[in-house]
Amino acid sequence: MMRSYFKFIPRIWDRLHSSFWFMPSLMAICAMVTAILLILLGSLEAAWLAWVDEWAYAFGPESARAILSAIAGSMITVAGVTFSMTMLTLQLASSQFGPRMLRNFMRDRGNQIVLGTFLSTFVYCLLVLASVRGSGASYFVPVIAVSFGMILAVASLATLIYFIHHIATSIRIENILASLSVEACKTVERVFPAHDHKSAPFPGKLMAEALPQGYENDSRSVVATDSGYIQSIDLDRLWQIASDNDLVVRVERWIGNFVPKTGSLVIASPYGRVSDAVADDLSNAFSIGAERTPDHxxxxxxxxxxxxxxxxxxxxxxxxxxxxxxxxxxxxxxxxxxxxxFPSGRIMDEHMKLRVIFEPVxxxxxxxxxxxxxxxxxxxxxxxxxxxxxxxxxxxxxxxxxxxxxxxxxxxxxxxxxxxxxxxxxxxxxxxxxx
The missing domain is CATH 1.25.40 (Serine Threonine Protein Phosphatase 5, Tetratricopeptide repeat)
Known part of the structure; x- marks a missing residue:
């Protein structure tokens, strides 16, 4: 049961990595924590904090509010412009290079960090602004927090310059093809060779001839619980289940194939050894999502x-x-x-008995x-x-x-x-x- 939950972790992480909200939200939370800590630090009446008044700018409540308000207002404006430019880039990439390219642009860590920098600076300045209180001779201004807000404003300006350069270079066809090639080469390194230590020596096209006699009449079809595209198959897991339960498992759908709900994933034989728990384990060896991914x-x-x-x-x-x-x-x-x-399509156990059969690309x-x-x-x-x-x-x-x-x-x-x-x-x- 625990393994059935673990199989969703890569899919969840891929969705978080491909979203525009995860990294900016994480950076905004860090900005909130930093603001609270610096405000608390500024409220301490310790002797070792006396040096702050000697070198820091003597902020009054009015000047601190004006500085923080200007930074917060400009950051949320720039964040809106940045988001609009990002959406325009996505639209251009979708029409020029195909909708399958949107995933790469949304996974671009540079764009996510740029949006997160502007939003986190805005959130930070709001929290520090709320801590400034009083006027006249009785007031509280977190000098360290306000100074750090000015540092964030300068860093945001540098980030804006970087974003303009990055968004211009990211839509160049040379860079796009280079990133696709690197990603494809990583897939080759990840997938091939696979399972050659247990693969049978005969070719993968002899699927029907390699099956035991009477396989079709004494087998159970394991179906998918969700519809979508098969993103990965844990062949080691299938081999382990087949070996532990003395089964022969034939993979019906390969990576990249679409499978409807209740569509057949594998056929396992003999029927009497494929309990509901075993069928669930076999089904959990498949990762199914709404789209095809290049990872496998x-x-x-x-x-x-x-x-x-x-x-x-x-x-x-x-x-x-x-x-x-x-x-x-x-x-x-x-x-x-x-x-x-390339894998032969046959995986044997230690006794050279056929356990998993599939037709690879x-x-x-x-x-x-x-x-x-x-x-x-x-x-x-x-x-x-x-x-x-x-x-x-x-x-x-x-x-x-x-x-x-x-x-x-x-x-x-x-x-x-x-x-x-x-x-x-x-x-x-x-x-x-x-x-």
């Missing part, structure tokens, strides 16, 4: 780069240079991916689908085709022999009659000729 979904990571290239090649944009940048970054990720070991599927999707829109551009052929050739060098042959068949198809080959013919060219 390498296909989605590549798809975001491909989408930018497709938009750049559309007649409304007509920006083939951006598509060339996309091909370079795509070649970088696929070049790293080509040298990685292959390098051929990832590379050929990405290249073909870009070629569909840019097959008539000679510069794009030349760069595409070069990237395909470089990626195929590190790929396994079977994947290399498929990529080179697609490569040769793009070379037929210059760039006159249609996308449908290129896709057919990836299939081997009948004997």
């Amino acid at each position: 979904d390498i296909e989605f990571s590549l798809r975001r780069i491909v989408e930018i290239a497709q938009r750049a090649l559309s007649p409304g944009v007509n920006d083939p240079t951006t598509a060339l940048y996309c091909l370079d970054r795509l070649g970088e990720v696929l070049g790293l991916l080509a040298g990685r070991q 292959t390098f051929e599927e990832l590379a050929c689908s990405a290249f073909a999707a870009i070629a569909r829109y840019g097959i008539s551009d000679d510069d794009l085709v030349a760069r595409l052929l070069d990237v395909m050739e470089r990626c195929s060098r590190g790929a396994p022999l079977s994947d290399r042959e498929s990529i080179m068949r697609l490569h040769d198809a793009f070379m037929v009659e210059g760039s006159g080959l249609k996308f449908g013919d290129a896709t057919k060219a990836t299939q081997p000729a009948p004997a």
Whole structure:
């Protein structure tokens, strides 16, 4: 039961990390605590605080209120302008690079810290302003707190300059593609190779032949409790459950697939050993969310780069240079991916008994689908085709022999009659000729 709660922690953290309210709220709380502490410090009548009057500006209640009011008013105004500029950037990114890019802009820590700096300075000045009381000869002014408020105002001004620079550079296509490439490479490092210490040596396409006899007639389907996209699968957990209960588990949906509520996630056999508690444990090995995420979904990571290239090649944009940048970054990720070991789709126990079976994505599927999707829109551009052929050739060098042959068949198809080959013919060219 406790593990079922733990599986929601990464999803909750991802939502907090992708929100505009979490970091500013956290910074505002810190500002409130700091204001209270400095006000209490200023109210102490200790001898060691006497040095404050010697160097600090002799704030009177009227001047302190004027300074704090000016800082608070300007901060909330700048915060509103900053928020408007951020929303405008999100709208531009969504229309120019695709709605899948909004997640990256919302996760940008720089934008969150800028908003948090303005809001926390505003909250801090309000609390300190409320502590200033009295007039004439009897008054209280927290000199240290007011001085720190002026320091925050200067820091906010520097933050505003940084924000203008950051928001201008963040929408440059070179920086966007670089961040997507870094994120995709991290996904490759995180996912591949996986489970090679327990994987069976035979290929992953023999799913039906590898199942025990009578598997379908003596099995139970474990369904999803929520609808959405599968963001991650804990294969180690599935293997442990299958080994502990002497089961054979077949994964029905892979990472990135959409699963409806009550849709089948896995099929476990034999039926008599799959109790409700075991079924819940199997279901908890899947993390399902409202959107696809690039953390474990390498296909989605590549798809975001491909989408930018497709938009750049559309007649409304007509920006083939951006598509060339996309091909370079795509070649970088696929070049790293080509040298990685892909799981076979079979996980065995220590007695070499089949426990978990799944059909993983292959390098051929990832590379050929990405290249073909870009070629569909840019097959008539000679510069794009030349760069595409070069990237395909470089990626195929590190790929396994079977994947290399498929990529080179697609490569040769793009070379037929210059760039006159249609996308449908290129896709057919990836299939081997009948004997």
